[in-house]
Amino acid sequence: MRFGDIVEVRTPAGLAYLQYASKHPSYMDTVRVLPGLFPERPAPEKLEALSTHEGYFAFYLVSHAVRHGLAEVVAHYPIPAGLEAPRAILRPGFITREGTVTKWWLEEGTRETLLNRALTPEEKRLSLAEMWNHEFLVQRLSEQWHPEHEHAKRLGPAGLHTPHAATQGQSPRMRHYLYFPQATVGRSVAAELRRRGFTVESRQGADEKNWLVLVEHLxxxxxxxxxxxxxxxxxxxxxxxxxxxGFETSLPE
Structure with a gap:
């Protein structure tokens, strides 16, 4: 794959488009999530116009997805100046028992700053320092999620704020996705991780070629x-x- 490739991803809500932008030293493949969902592939001139929109950045192993048929390269356009990589990203610094992030790390290149204050509206639009696997990416694309949604209060009936179940002792969970070319190897790794205390699910991957080892922990x-x-x-x-x-984190509902 080449930087600038436009990648089509099928979701239950329509076709979504990404642009392969760069590689991050820690979070690997960096893509720009372009706006909108489409019932069919846009004409080349419309796809080119779409590629000029800013969108937002996500860390997703797009090269792996294309290689395994989970996504498809459909075009190639120059990356707009200044949109080759995020200038800054956010990483949770402290999560309360209720599942609320009260402090964030601001990563700007090699510089990290712990923000002991509320985020500004501009900071809430920054991309998140987390790697998404394909299933999680599809979910986010289907929901038309944007980074600022991560900071919105969760609302229950009649618009009331709903406390997270962590008030009853739950903690945030982290889920990792590992793939192996042989089932025997995957099962062996899964057994080792169970011995280390992880919760592990071991099964054939969605591509029906590789073996998935799904690892969870609090x-x-x-x-x-x-x-x-x-x-x-x-x-x-x-x-x-x-x-x-990649991995995903989930706060208690």
């Missing part, structure tokens, strides 16, 4: 262990000729 309120666990799983996958395909 996060502490600060979530400080997330990066080290991700790196541990990346290393484990590589050791067994597999591929780490």
């Amino acid at each position: 996060l502490s309120p600060g979530g400080g262990e997330a990066i080290s666990i991700r790196e541990e799983l990346e290393h484990l996958a590589a050791e067994h000729a597999g591929e780490y395909d």
Whole structure:
């Protein structure tokens, strides 16, 4: 794949389009999520016009998705100046027992700043420092999610704020996706991870070619262990000729 490739992703709500923009040193493939969902592929001139919109950035192993038939390269256009990579991204710094992020890390290149204050409207539009697997990407695309939605209050009936179930002792969860070319290897890795205390699901992947090892664990309120666990799983996958395909976090509903 080349930077500038336009990638089509099928979702239950229509066709979505990404542009492969760059590679991040920590979060790998960086794509621009272009606005809108379409019932059919737009004409080339409309697709080219779409590629000039800013959209938002996401970290998604698009090269892996294309290689396994989960997405398709349909065009190639120059990346608009200044949109090759996010200038800054947000990473949760502290999560309360209620599942609310009260502090964020602002990553600007190699510089990290812990924000001990409310985010500005501009900061709420910054992309998030998390890798999405294909299933999670499709969900976000179908919902027409944008980064600022991450900071909106969750509303219940009659518009009332609904507390997270973490008030009853639940903690945020982190889910990792590992793929292996052979089922025997995947099952062996799954068994090892269970011995280490992870919750593991082991089954054939959606592409019907690779073996999926789905690894889940709880996060502490600060979530400080997330990066080290991700790196541990990346290393484990590589050791067994597999591929780490990203993670997602979920706050208690």
